[in-house]
Amino acid sequence: MILEQIQNPEDIKKLDLEEQKLLAQEIRDFLIEKISVTGGHLASNLGVVELTIAMFLSFDLPEDKIIWDVGHQAYTHKILSGRREMFDELRQYGGISGFPKRKESPYDAFDTGHSSTSISAGLGMAQGRDILGQDHYVVSVIGDGALTGGMAYEALNNAARMNRNFIIVLNDNNMSISENVGGMSRYLNGIRTGEGYNDLKRLVNNSLEKVPVIGRPLIDKISRTKNGIKQLLIPGMLFENMGITYLGPVDGHDIRALRKVFREAKKLDHAVLVHVRTKKGKGYAPAERNPSRFHGISPFDVETGKPKAEKKYPDYTDIFAKKLCQLAEKDERIVAVTAAMPDGTGLSHFAKRFPKRFFDVGIAEEHAVTSAAGMAAAGLRPVVAVYSSFLQRGYDQIVHDVCIQNLPVLFCIDRAGLVGSDGETHQGIFDYSYLTSVPNMSVMAPKNLWELRAMLDFAMTYDRPLAIRYPRGQAYRGLKEFAAPVEYGKGELLYEEEDCALLAVGSMVSTAEHVREKWKEMGYACSLANGRFVKPVDTDLIDRLAEKHGKLVTLEENVLQGGYGLAVTAYVHRHYPQIQVLNIALPDAYVEHGNVSKLREGLGIDSDSVIRRMKEFFRM
Numbered sequence: 001m002i003l004e005q006i007q008n009p010e011d012i013k014k015l016d017l018e019e020q021k022l023l024a025q026e027i028r029d030f031l032i033e034k035i036s037v038t039g040g041h042l043a044s045n046l047g048v049v050e051l052t053i054a055m056f057l058s059f060d061l062p063e064d065k066i067i068w069d070v071g072h073q074a075y076t077h078k079i080l081s082g083r084r085e086m087f088d089e090l091r092q093y094g095g096i097s098g099f100p101k102r103k104e105s106p107y108d109a110f111d112t113g114h115s116s117t118s119i120s121a122g123l124g125m126a127q128g129r130d131i132l133g134q135d136h137y138v139v140s141v142i143g144d145g146a147l148t149g150g151m152a153y154e155a156l157n158n159a160a161r162m163n164r165n166f167i168i169v170l171n172d173n174n175m176s177i178s179e180n181v182g183g184m185s186r187y188l189n190g191i192r193t194g195e196g197y198n199d200l201k202r203l204v205n206n207s208l209e210k211v212p213v214i215g216r217p218l219i220d221k222i223s224r225t226k227n228g229i230k231q232l233l234i235p236g237m238l239f240e241n242m243g244i245t246y247l248g249p250v251d252g253h254d255i256r257a258l259r260k261v262f263r264e265a266k267k268l269d270h271a272v273l274v275h276v277r278t279k280k281g282k283g284y285a286p287a288e289r290n291p292s293r294f295h296g297i298s299p300f301d302v303e304t305g306k307p308k309a310e311k312k313y314p315d316y317t318d319i320f321a322k323k324l325c326q327l328a329e330k331d332e333r334i335v336a337v338t339a340a341m342p343d344g345t346g347l348s349h350f351a352k353r354f355p356k357r358f359f360d361v362g363i364a365e366e367h368a369v370t371s372a373a374g375m376a377a378a379g380l381r382p383v384v385a386v387y388s389s390f391l392q393r394g395y396d397q398i399v400h401d402v403c404i405q406n407l408p409v410l411f412c413i414d415r416a417g418l419v420g421s422d423g424e425t426h427q428g429i430f431d432y433s434y435l436t437s438v439p440n441m442s443v444m445a446p447k448n449l450w451e452l453r454a455m456l457d458f459a460m461t462y463d464r465p466l467a468i469r470y471p472r473g474q475a476y477r478g479l480k481e482f483a484a485p486v487e488y489g490k491g492e493l494l495y496e497e498e499d500c501a502l503l504a505v506g507s508m509v510s511t512a513e514h515v516r517e518k519w520k521e522m523g524y525a526c527s528l529a530n531g532r533f534v535k536p537v538d539t540d541l542i543d544r545l546a547e548k549h550g551k552l553v554t555l556e557e558n559v560l561q562g563g564y565g566l567a568v569t570a571y572v573h574r575h576y577p578q579i580q581v582l583n584i585a586l587p588d589a590y591v592e593h594g595n596v597s598k599l600r601e602g603l604g605i606d607s608d609s610v611i612r613r614m615k616e617f618f619r620m
């Protein structure tokens with residue numbers, strides 16, 4: 001095995017081309033084998049094996065810096081930089097991350113996880129290099145999907161001003177997670193088919209170089225007219241016109257061609273974009289056939305490509321998706337917006353049923369929010385379905401475009417709370433805090449699947465900004481008997497007892513239910529209330545609990561700061577200074593990757609930890 005000989009980036013430089021090709025094959029086999037067990041991002045990684053090999057051959061790591069956009073495709077990078085043996089623990093609690101992490105390895109130049117940041121980060125690192133008088137290459141690798149995000153354009157706009165080398169590699173596989181969308185995607189398609197230009201350029205240059213003495217000056221003269229030729233042969237020429245040299249397109253599975261283009265790119269004293277064409281899922285038939293499904297995949301059977309565990313019950317995403325379609329059937333004003341996540345958010349169902357009322361805007365959360373505000377201002381009822389951590393991108397748009405104008409935009413926030421193996425960048429643990437601090441915004445969280453449906457019913461009768469947040473995974477099927485219709489700002493008292501009081505929201509209602517049962521076995525009876533609204537906090541419900549109980553426990557799956565518990569505590573302290581409150585919430589820290597139940601344990605929000613903390617609180 002060649003792969004076993006590669007312990008650090010220098011080792012790969014000892015291989016000849018044939019061995020490099022063999023290595024690529026071995027890496028593919030390795031990725032398929034390992035990811036079929038741990039789960040992870042497969043299709044994107046299979047697509048960049050040769051590209052990564054070629055970059056490791058063309059640059060000197062860790063002095064030269066490679067910044068991977070999103071970072072989900074950096075597995076080969078990890079394998080080639082000494083982490084091959086850690087792949088059994090990929091994305092597991094205590095194991096290596098599925099994304100680049102500076103704290104994990106000196107070969108990881110910059111942490112990523114959210115899309116469209118790599119050009120900005122790389123540009124900053126190149127500027128740092130220049131100011132500090134250093135001499136190394138900085139390479140930002142960005143996908144065509146990530147190139148739909150606004151930040152990438154802000155960065156390109158500034159990269160065009162660089163007067164030292166800065167290399168941008170556009171890894172173009174014509175796919176985001178789903179089909180890529182929009183004008184840039186169309187533009188890149190145009191370039192792909194305009195390959196003739198580069199051949200023509202090469203031909204002209206090669207023939208003229210051979211003419212003695214006048215050859216070079218002639219080439220220079222012709223280059224001045226080359227824009228004219230390009231304009232004819234390449235639709236747009238966007239990058240060159242901005243001042244960024246465009247090289248490509250290059251076959252991203254041809255190591256020799258890639259090395260050649262990197263040699264050219266390294267010679268330039270300004271920003272250069274190398275357009276590389278790759279195939280998502282390359283080398284594994286099921287992933288080539290269905291790259292979306294193999295973008296991020298749970299453990300699967302290598303032979304068939306089928307997931308090892310079948311889903312038994314619907315998750316919150318399914319419940320949301322189905323209910324939204326039912327509501328949209330009755331109300332033509334309902335439109336749905338996603339930022340490149342039609343499958344993940346469940347909106348692909350809506351897209352099929354109501355194609356004209358569905359908008360996939362690309363990885364552009366800011367635009368998703370403001371365009372939804374625009375649609376609301378025009379009289380529609382936009383629903384923005386988005387993951388909690390990605391909505392962080394749209395914060396100013398929520399404040400400035402939705403909430404100041406008090407527009408009826410409904411945010412359906414999926415993957416809220418701990419998400420697990422994607423780790424720090426993807427945990428949805430800040431949304432209560434960032435949303436509840438905005439005037440005019442109300443926030444709800446369902447305890448179970450029936451309540452999510454009821455909340456969606458309510459949402460369509462409410463004509464101001466509103467958010468419903470629900471976690472990843474199977475929807476809770478307990479507590480079905482508590483199914484009161486949703487009333488604005490009102491929670492519900494599920495059990496009224498004597499000894500102590502639990503006040504929980506969202507996913508933590510089921511944990512609180514479990515805690516209550518355990519306490520019952522220990523001989524203590526707990527009241528249990530479901531807050532339902534994280535904002536506004538139901539103060540009548542607190543009054544009722546305060547009448548009976550001297551101590552109150554709040555439970556939420558959000559950081560403590562700015563969350564539900566502190567809002568409840570502020571009210572209690574003002575009106576019932578004698579009452580003590582224990583807040584069960586997440587700490588002021590980023591939460592790393594790992595299995596969700598292990599994370600909950602580690603963070604002290606699983607039922608056993610809650611019981612332990614309650615025992616201390618009640619001095620038992």
Ligand SMILES: Cc1ncc(C[n+]2csc(CCOP(=O)(O)OP(=O)(O)O)c2C)c(N)n1
Pocket residue numbers: 044047070072073113114115142143144145146147171173175176177280339340341363365390393
């Ligand atoms: C801000 C943000 N929104 C959404 C995502 C989810 N996401 C991860 S990868 C991806 C598609 C990226 O496509 P591309 O850059 O072309 O990379 P590929 O996987 O095709 O190699 C999306 C939408 C994200 N990581 N960050």
